[in-house]
Amino acid sequence: xxxxxxxxxxxxxxxxxxxGQRIDNFLFTRLKGVPKSHVYRILRSxxxxxxxxxxxxxxxxxxxxVIRIPPVxxxxxxxxxAPEVLIRARLDGRILFEDxxxxxxxxxxxxxxHGGSGLSFGLIEGLRKIRxxxxxxxxxxxxxxxxxxxxxxAKKRSALRVLHELFxxxxxxxxxxxxxxxxxxxxxxxxxxxxxxxxxxxxxERMVRVCSDGKPARTEFRSIRRYAAATLxxxxxxxxxxxxxxxxxxxxxxxxxxxxRYGDPSDNLTFRRQGLRRLFLHAAELxxxxxxxxxxxxxxxxxxxxxxDYLNRIPA
Numbered sequence: 105x106x107x108x109x110x111x112x113x114x115x116x117x118x119x120x121x122x123x124g125q126r127i128d129n130f131l132f133t134r135l136k137g138v139p140k141s142h143v144y145r146i147l148r149s150x151x152x153x154x155x156x157x158x159x160x161x162x163x164x165x166x167x168x169x170v171i172r173i174p175p176v177x178x179x180x181x182x183x184x185x186a187p188e189v190l191i192r193a194r195l196d197g198r199i200l201f202e203d204x205x206x207x208x209x210x211x212x213x214x215x216x217x218h219g220g221s222g223l224s225f226g227l228i229e230g231l232r233k234i235r236x237x238x239x240x241x242x243x244x245x246x247x248x249x250x251x252x253x254x255x256x257x258a259k260k261r262s263a264l265r266v267l268h269e270l271f272x273x274x275x276x277x278x279x280x281x282x283x284x285x286x287x288x289x290x291x292x293x294x295x296x297x298x299x300x301x302x303x304x305x306x307x308x309e310r311m312v313r314v315c316s317d318g319k320p321a322r323t324e325f326r327s328i329r330r331y332a333a334a335t336l337x338x339x340x341x342x343x344x345x346x347x348x349x350x351x352x353x354x355x356x357x358x359x360x361x362x363x364x365r366y367g368d369p370s371d372n373l374t375f376r377r378q379g380l381r382r383l384f385l386h387a388a389e390l391x392x393x394x395x396x397x398x399x400x401x402x403x404x405x406x407x408x409x410x411x412x413d414y415l416n417r418i419p420a
Contacts, residue, residue, distance in 0.1 A: 329415075
């Protein structure tokens with residue numbers, strides 16, 4: 105990595121640890137304090153170059169790539185970093201499984217998976233902080249900030265590469281979510297097959313909608329329990345699109361309870377008055393092949409106590 109003076113572009117050579125990352129994720133890590141909207145702007149305008157050429161936002165980096173990052177004005181670094189004791193308190197006891205290749209953590213709701221957009225840290229930064237001896241910790245996939253449950257983190261570059269390949273396929277990783285949907289519906293099963301298109305707003309916020317020219321997306325919903333004004337379901341995304349479960353639930357007229365982005369304001373007000381303080385979406389189970397042994401691997405995260413307590417209180 106080359107040194108640079110303020111106001112000058114940076115030239116960064118990607119090593120083994122950076123290979124495989126998307127360029128936007130790499131920049132979010134490098135340019136903490138810079139709004140995501142600005143990062144996307146310098147990417148789309150061609151100010152960021154890889155090996156001297158313009159690149160797309162989805163471009164994944166290879167070892168040896170040389171990245172030019174234009175001068176940007178960073179936010180002041182006087183923001184409070186989360187003390188180690190607070191990070192430990194949020195993450196302590198939440199490791200569901202760990203071996204030499206990866207770990208699975210039961211991500212708490214309200215915690216972003218990584219820093220950026222005004223956040224000084226996320227789960228991955230917090231985990232690195234409380235495990236300074238760890239040589240390698242990288243996110244394999246993401247969960248929305250307000251979603252809890254199974255989050256996979258690689259501890260080796262070799263494991264990350266294999267797991268990334270598995271997650272890019274629609275049939276190599278099986279995910280099961282628990283969600284509370286607004287409204288009581290009579291169906292037992294409901295398969296939603298509706299293409300999704302992602303838009304990045306000027307603020308950098310991602311919004312997804314059903315659109316005929318979007319990417320194919322399928323979600324299976326299975327009713328677990330009906331309540332007076334809601335239905336607890338098991339949701340299985342058969343493809344891996346951004347906000348897929350939330351948008352498909354909205355598309356069938358039964359948005360996820362507590363969803364401030366895709367839900368119904370009136371329904372959400374009712375849920376809040378009943379004591380629901382977050383999005384009712386929980387990544388309950390992951391099934392995939394172990395990246396080193398190839399053997400089937402399954403891990404489950406129990407429903408968060410606050411969600412279970414809410415279910416115990418609402419009218420049946």
